[in-house]
Amino acid sequence: MSSNEWSRRQALRVLGGAAALTALPAGFVLANAGPAFAETGPPETGLPDTARGRAVWQYKIGGKAVRREGKTALLGSDADITDFLNNRLQYAIDEDNRFALFAALPFAGRAATTGIGTALSGGSAAMSAFLRDGYGAAVTEDKRVEVLTIKNTGGTAVQRAATSALNTNTLAAFTAFIETGQYPAHDEDARLLVFTMLNTGSPQVKLYAQRALDAGTPEAVDWFLRTGQYIARARDEESATIQQLVGIVEREGRIAQRCTDQAVALSNAAKEAAAKAKQAALAALDEARAAQNDVRRSAKAANAAARAAKNAASCAATAISASRAAQQAARRAAYASQAAAHATAAAGQAAARAYNAAISASKNASAAAAARQAAATARNAAGQARNAARAAEQARIASWSAVSAGTSAAAAATDAASAANASADAASAAGVAQAEAAEARQAAAEATAAAARANRAAAAARSFAQQASSAAAAARDAANSAADHADAAAAAAEEAANHAGQAIDYANRSTAAAQRAVTAANLAMDTVNQARAVEQAARDAETASLAEETELGVELAQRDAREEADERARIARQQTQNALTDEAIRTLIADAETVMRAGDTGRAATLGRQAALQLITNGLTRSWTRSAAEFAVAGGDEDVLVWLSADRLLSQRQDDAESVAAVAGVSTMPVATAAAQALEADNPGAVTEFLTTGAINAAAEDNRRTIFAILADNPGTAVRTAAEAALNDGSAAASHRFLKVTIVDAAAEDDQVEAYRLLNEGGPYTKAAAKIALAGTTNMRRGFVAGTQFDTTQLDHDWATHVAAIRAAIAHAARIASDALANAALASKAAAEARKAAAEAVTWANRAAGYAADAQRSATEAANNAAAAEQSAADARRSADQAAAAAAVANKARRSANSSMLRAFDCADRAVSFAYKAQASANSARASAIQAGRDAAAAAEEASRARHIVILAAEAEAALAAQRAARDDSEDPNAHGDSSIIGMWQNNPDRLLEESAKFFDNLSDWAGLISTGASLGAMVFALNLPLAGTLAVIGTAAKVVSVASGFLAAGSSGMRYGWESTEFHTALGKAMVNTVLTGVGAIKIISGVLPPGWSGVPKQLIERHYEKIGSVTWDAFEGTFGWLHRLFNP
Incomplete structure (x- = not known):
C-alpha cells in the first residue's frame, strides 16, 4: 500500500471524524493483516507480483472510483489491466482523494478548511502532499483556536486547564483538553459557584446547594445550577439578593457566548463546504453536459454529481447544527432576560421602599436612619440593575450573532443543494449511465430535504431569537430605567433624612415621591410580564425544536427500516458458502464449469474470473473463499481454472469447518462436543450436516431451558404464546425455530403494541422517541421498549422540573413586583393623607391591599410550581433508576455477547491467518515452479497443492479448537462483567x-x-x-x-x-x-x-x-x- 493511500486514511480520521471516514476507500485494514508473505509478491498484499495481482490489490484497498475502474480492468484483457495501472488508476485515486477532502470540509476548522481548499486547487500533487504532511499543522491550529474559545468563556479552572494545554502546544494536548480535560475543569468551576451560593444565598438556596455538594457528583451540581436553584428561590420566604440575580444573568450570558462561538464555527465550516460542494456540482454539471452518449464519461459525471449532492447534504447537516447552537444561545439569552427582569423587580421594590422611607422621614424625624438605610439599599440595587442590563445586552448580542450565523449557513446549504440538483438533472439527461444517474438523483433529493430542514431550523431559531432578543432588550431598558428610579429614590430618601421631621412642603414632596414609586413598581411588573411571555416563547421554541428533531429521526428511521427490509429480503438462512453466494455467482460458476468440461478453457477462465471478482466484492464471502478468489483473479487463466476445479471447493469446505469451530467456541458443551465430532468424522458431509441439523439437535435441551427463562421474565402476549407453542411441540426444531425465528416476529409484535401505548400516554420526549421507533427497525423498537423509554421518561420529568422551576422563579419575581406595587400604593396613600384627600387615601389603601393579595397569590403560585418541580425531580430520579437497571441488564447481555464475539473473532482471526498463509504458500510454490521453467498450468497446480497443505493444517487446528471448546464447560467470566x-x-x-x-x-x-x-x-x-x-x-x-x-x-x-x-x-x-x-x-x-x-x-x-x-x-x-x-x- 502506498504511503499516499495510508496518509489519506489517517488525515481524514483527524479532519472529519466518523462522518468523513465513510468516504474513505475501503479495505485499508487488510494491509496489516496476516503473516509475512513470500518475496515474490508486493509487500503485505499476499498476492502474486503480477500486473493482475497489483490490480487486485488496488481494487481491494481503493475507494469508489478506484474500485469502479479496477473492476472494469479485471474483467477485461491484459491491455485493460496495463491501462488501468499506468493511466486510469492515478485519475481514480485523485477522484477518491478529492471526494474524501470534500467530505471532510463540513467538519473541519478554519485552518484545515484553508488547507483543503489549497490542496483541491493544486491538483494531484497538492492533494497528496496535504494528505501526507500538511493536515497535521492545520488541525493543530484549529484545535488551538478551539481551546482558546473554550478558555475565553470558561471559569477559573477551565482557564487554568486550557492555559496548560496551550503552553504544551501539541495536538495531543489540545485534543486531550477538548475531548476530556475541559469537563473536569467545568465541574470544578461549577462546584466553586455552588460553594459561593452556599455562603451568600438565602436559606433554601443554601439547603439545595448543600444537597448538591453532599451528592458529590457533577450531575447533581449541574442539576442544582440548571434547575434546583430556581426551585429553592421559589421556596424561599426571603427574596434573592440582587447580586445573586446579576450573577445568574452574567452566567447565562457567558453560556450564550459559548453557544454563539460554536454556532459561528459551524456556520463558517458549512459555508466553506457549501461553496466547495457547489463548485464540484457545477463541474459535474459541465461534465455531464459534455458526456452525451458516452457511457464511461456519463457514469463518471453521475458519480461526481452524487458525491457533490452528498457533500451538500453534509453541509446542510452542519447548518442544522449551527442553528441548534444558535437556539441554545437564544435560550440562554431568554434565561438572562428573565433573571434581569427579576433584578428589575427587586430594584423597583427597593425604589418603592426608599420612596416610602422618604415620605416617612419627611413627616417623622425618628425615621431618618431607616431612610438612609433604604437609600443605600436603593443605590446598591441601582448599580446591580445596571450590571444586569449590561449582561442582558451581551446575551442579546450573542444570541443574535448566533442566529445570523445559522441563517447564512442554511442559505449556503440551499445554494449547494440547488447546484447538486442541477448536476443530477444533467447527469440524468446524459441518458446512458442510468444506475449512476439514479443514485445522483437520490442524493440530490436527500440534499434538498436536508437543506429544507436546515432552513426550517434556522427559521425556528430566528423566530425564537427575535423574541428572546426583544425580551433581553426590554429587560436591559427596564433594568436601566429601574436603576434610574432607584437612584432617584435614594436621593429622595437621603434628602428626606437630612431634613427629617421638618415637613418642608411635605404634601407636594410626598405626592411626587409616591408617583415615582408607582412608576418604578409598574415598570417592575411590566418586566415580569415580559418575562412570562419569553418563558412561553421558550416553551414554544423547544416544542418546535423537538418536532424538527422528531421529523429528522422519523426520516432516518424510515430509511433504516427500508434497509432492514432490503437486508431481510437479501439474506435468508445462509449457513454454507453456497447459501452465501448469490444466484448470479452460482450461475457464473456453473456456466464456467460447463464450458470447461466442453474444452473451452478460455471462456471458462473469463466466466470464472467474473465469479471470483464478485466473490471478492461480496461482503458475506468468508475468509478462505475470499482468499482463494483473490488469488485466482490475480493470476492467469490457468489459476482461474484450478480455482474452478479444486481450490474453490477446498476453500468452501474449510470455511464450513471454520464455521463449525466458531459455533463450538461460542456454544455450550453439548453443541461444542457435537461440533468436535463432526470435524473429526471421516464422512465429508458431517460438517454440512452439523451446520444444517446437528447443531440444532445438540442444543435442544439448552434451548428448552432458555425458553423457560424467557417465560419466567414475564414477556408480552405474542412471545408467551409462541414460547408455549414451541414447548408443547417438544421437538428440537421447534425450540430452535422459536429462538431464531419466531421470537423475533413475536417480540416485534409486542414491542409495537408497547410503543403505541407509550406514544399515547408518554410525555413529549417519550412520544417523540416512540414515533421514531415505530417508523424504524425492529431493533429500534426493541431498544426503545427495553431501555430508551426510561431515558426519555427521565427527560420528560427533567423538562417538567425545569419548566416548573422557571415558572416558580417568575412567580417569585411577580410577588416582588406586587410587593413593590403595594409599597407604592402605601406611599400614595400617605401622600393623599398629606393633601387631606381622604377619599383618595382610601382608594390607595384598597389598592395596596389588592397588591398584597396579588403578592400572596404569586407566592402561592411559586410554592405550587416549586412543589411540582420537586415531584417531577423525584419522578426523574425514579426513571433514572429504571434506566440504570435496564442498562445493567443490557450491559450484562452485552458482556456475554462480547465474550462470544471475542471467541468468534479468535476463530475468524485464525481463519484469516491460515488463509493468508495459504496465499503466501501458493505464491511461493507458483513462483518456484515458474522459476524452474515449468509452464503456467503446472505452476497453478503447484500453488493449489501448497494451498491444500495449509488447509489440512487449518482443518486440524479447527478440530483442536472445537475439542478445547467441548472440554470447557464453564461460563466465561466476562458474562458477569467481573473476572474471578x-x-x-x-x-x-x-x-x-x-x-x-x-x-x-x-x-x-x-x-x-x-x-x-x-x-x-x-x-x-x-x-x-x-x-x-x-x-x-x-x-x-x-x-x-x-x-x-x-x-x-x-x-x-x-x-x-x-x-x-x-x-x-x-x-x-x-x-x-x-x-x-x-x-x-x-x-x-x-x-x-x-x-x-x-x-x-x-x-x-x-x-x-x-x-x-x-x-x-x-x-x-x-x-x-x-x-x-x-x-x-x-
Missing part, C-alpha cells in the same frame, strides 16, 4: 495465556542460568567428586526444566497470539536454540543487568534470528504433517 481470581492468575483466558508465556519464559531463563552456573561449578570443582556430582545433577535437572519451560512458553504464545504470530515463532526459535545450546537464559538475564550493547549484538537482531529459526521449524513441522497426511490418506 484463581491463585496468582486472573481467570481470563487471554490474560492467563499471556502470563503463562511470560512465566514459563522467565522460568526457562532462570533455569538456564542455574544450569550454566552448575555446569561451570562442576568443571571448577571436578576434583571434589561429591560436590561436582551434585552440581552436575543440578545442572542437568535445570537444563531439563529450562528446555521444557521454553516449549511451554512457545505453546502458550501460540495459543494466545496464533500459530503464525511473531511471538510464537520467536518463542519457538528460542526453545529450539535452548535445546541445542546451554545458557540462553543466562545470556538474557545477564544482558538485562549489564549495560545495553555489552555483547555487541543488538537485542532486536537476536530476536529476529529466534523468529526465523522458529518460522523454519514450524514450516518444517507443517510440511511433515502434510506429507504424513498424504501418505496415510492418498
Whole structure:
C-alpha cells in the first residue's frame, strides 16, 4: 500500500471524524493483516507480483472510483489491466482523494478548511502532499483556536486547564483538553459557584446547594445550577439578593457566548463546504453536459454529481447544527432576560421602599436612619440593575450573532443543494449511465430535504431569537430605567433624612415621591410580564425544536427500516458458502464449469474470473473463499481454472469447518462436543450436516431451558404464546425455530403494541422517541421498549422540573413586583393623607391591599410550581433508576455477547491467518515452479497443492479448537462483567495465556542460568567428586526444566497470539536454540543487568534470528504433517 493511500486514511480520521471516514476507500485494514508473505509478491498484499495481482490489490484497498475502474480492468484483457495501472488508476485515486477532502470540509476548522481548499486547487500533487504532511499543522491550529474559545468563556479552572494545554502546544494536548480535560475543569468551576451560593444565598438556596455538594457528583451540581436553584428561590420566604440575580444573568450570558462561538464555527465550516460542494456540482454539471452518449464519461459525471449532492447534504447537516447552537444561545439569552427582569423587580421594590422611607422621614424625624438605610439599599440595587442590563445586552448580542450565523449557513446549504440538483438533472439527461444517474438523483433529493430542514431550523431559531432578543432588550431598558428610579429614590430618601421631621412642603414632596414609586413598581411588573411571555416563547421554541428533531429521526428511521427490509429480503438462512453466494455467482460458476468440461478453457477462465471478482466484492464471502478468489483473479487463466476445479471447493469446505469451530467456541458443551465430532468424522458431509441439523439437535435441551427463562421474565402476549407453542411441540426444531425465528416476529409484535401505548400516554420526549421507533427497525423498537423509554421518561420529568422551576422563579419575581406595587400604593396613600384627600387615601389603601393579595397569590403560585418541580425531580430520579437497571441488564447481555464475539473473532482471526498463509504458500510454490521453467498450468497446480497443505493444517487446528471448546464447560467470566481470581492468575483466558508465556519464559531463563552456573561449578570443582556430582545433577535437572519451560512458553504464545504470530515463532526459535545450546537464559538475564550493547549484538537482531529459526521449524513441522497426511490418506 502506498504511503499516499495510508496518509489519506489517517488525515481524514483527524479532519472529519466518523462522518468523513465513510468516504474513505475501503479495505485499508487488510494491509496489516496476516503473516509475512513470500518475496515474490508486493509487500503485505499476499498476492502474486503480477500486473493482475497489483490490480487486485488496488481494487481491494481503493475507494469508489478506484474500485469502479479496477473492476472494469479485471474483467477485461491484459491491455485493460496495463491501462488501468499506468493511466486510469492515478485519475481514480485523485477522484477518491478529492471526494474524501470534500467530505471532510463540513467538519473541519478554519485552518484545515484553508488547507483543503489549497490542496483541491493544486491538483494531484497538492492533494497528496496535504494528505501526507500538511493536515497535521492545520488541525493543530484549529484545535488551538478551539481551546482558546473554550478558555475565553470558561471559569477559573477551565482557564487554568486550557492555559496548560496551550503552553504544551501539541495536538495531543489540545485534543486531550477538548475531548476530556475541559469537563473536569467545568465541574470544578461549577462546584466553586455552588460553594459561593452556599455562603451568600438565602436559606433554601443554601439547603439545595448543600444537597448538591453532599451528592458529590457533577450531575447533581449541574442539576442544582440548571434547575434546583430556581426551585429553592421559589421556596424561599426571603427574596434573592440582587447580586445573586446579576450573577445568574452574567452566567447565562457567558453560556450564550459559548453557544454563539460554536454556532459561528459551524456556520463558517458549512459555508466553506457549501461553496466547495457547489463548485464540484457545477463541474459535474459541465461534465455531464459534455458526456452525451458516452457511457464511461456519463457514469463518471453521475458519480461526481452524487458525491457533490452528498457533500451538500453534509453541509446542510452542519447548518442544522449551527442553528441548534444558535437556539441554545437564544435560550440562554431568554434565561438572562428573565433573571434581569427579576433584578428589575427587586430594584423597583427597593425604589418603592426608599420612596416610602422618604415620605416617612419627611413627616417623622425618628425615621431618618431607616431612610438612609433604604437609600443605600436603593443605590446598591441601582448599580446591580445596571450590571444586569449590561449582561442582558451581551446575551442579546450573542444570541443574535448566533442566529445570523445559522441563517447564512442554511442559505449556503440551499445554494449547494440547488447546484447538486442541477448536476443530477444533467447527469440524468446524459441518458446512458442510468444506475449512476439514479443514485445522483437520490442524493440530490436527500440534499434538498436536508437543506429544507436546515432552513426550517434556522427559521425556528430566528423566530425564537427575535423574541428572546426583544425580551433581553426590554429587560436591559427596564433594568436601566429601574436603576434610574432607584437612584432617584435614594436621593429622595437621603434628602428626606437630612431634613427629617421638618415637613418642608411635605404634601407636594410626598405626592411626587409616591408617583415615582408607582412608576418604578409598574415598570417592575411590566418586566415580569415580559418575562412570562419569553418563558412561553421558550416553551414554544423547544416544542418546535423537538418536532424538527422528531421529523429528522422519523426520516432516518424510515430509511433504516427500508434497509432492514432490503437486508431481510437479501439474506435468508445462509449457513454454507453456497447459501452465501448469490444466484448470479452460482450461475457464473456453473456456466464456467460447463464450458470447461466442453474444452473451452478460455471462456471458462473469463466466466470464472467474473465469479471470483464478485466473490471478492461480496461482503458475506468468508475468509478462505475470499482468499482463494483473490488469488485466482490475480493470476492467469490457468489459476482461474484450478480455482474452478479444486481450490474453490477446498476453500468452501474449510470455511464450513471454520464455521463449525466458531459455533463450538461460542456454544455450550453439548453443541461444542457435537461440533468436535463432526470435524473429526471421516464422512465429508458431517460438517454440512452439523451446520444444517446437528447443531440444532445438540442444543435442544439448552434451548428448552432458555425458553423457560424467557417465560419466567414475564414477556408480552405474542412471545408467551409462541414460547408455549414451541414447548408443547417438544421437538428440537421447534425450540430452535422459536429462538431464531419466531421470537423475533413475536417480540416485534409486542414491542409495537408497547410503543403505541407509550406514544399515547408518554410525555413529549417519550412520544417523540416512540414515533421514531415505530417508523424504524425492529431493533429500534426493541431498544426503545427495553431501555430508551426510561431515558426519555427521565427527560420528560427533567423538562417538567425545569419548566416548573422557571415558572416558580417568575412567580417569585411577580410577588416582588406586587410587593413593590403595594409599597407604592402605601406611599400614595400617605401622600393623599398629606393633601387631606381622604377619599383618595382610601382608594390607595384598597389598592395596596389588592397588591398584597396579588403578592400572596404569586407566592402561592411559586410554592405550587416549586412543589411540582420537586415531584417531577423525584419522578426523574425514579426513571433514572429504571434506566440504570435496564442498562445493567443490557450491559450484562452485552458482556456475554462480547465474550462470544471475542471467541468468534479468535476463530475468524485464525481463519484469516491460515488463509493468508495459504496465499503466501501458493505464491511461493507458483513462483518456484515458474522459476524452474515449468509452464503456467503446472505452476497453478503447484500453488493449489501448497494451498491444500495449509488447509489440512487449518482443518486440524479447527478440530483442536472445537475439542478445547467441548472440554470447557464453564461460563466465561466476562458474562458477569467481573473476572474471578484463581491463585496468582486472573481467570481470563487471554490474560492467563499471556502470563503463562511470560512465566514459563522467565522460568526457562532462570533455569538456564542455574544450569550454566552448575555446569561451570562442576568443571571448577571436578576434583571434589561429591560436590561436582551434585552440581552436575543440578545442572542437568535445570537444563531439563529450562528446555521444557521454553516449549511451554512457545505453546502458550501460540495459543494466545496464533500459530503464525511473531511471538510464537520467536518463542519457538528460542526453545529450539535452548535445546541445542546451554545458557540462553543466562545470556538474557545477564544482558538485562549489564549495560545495553555489552555483547555487541543488538537485542532486536537476536530476536529476529529466534523468529526465523522458529518460522523454519514450524514450516518444517507443517510440511511433515502434510506429507504424513498424504501418505496415510492418498
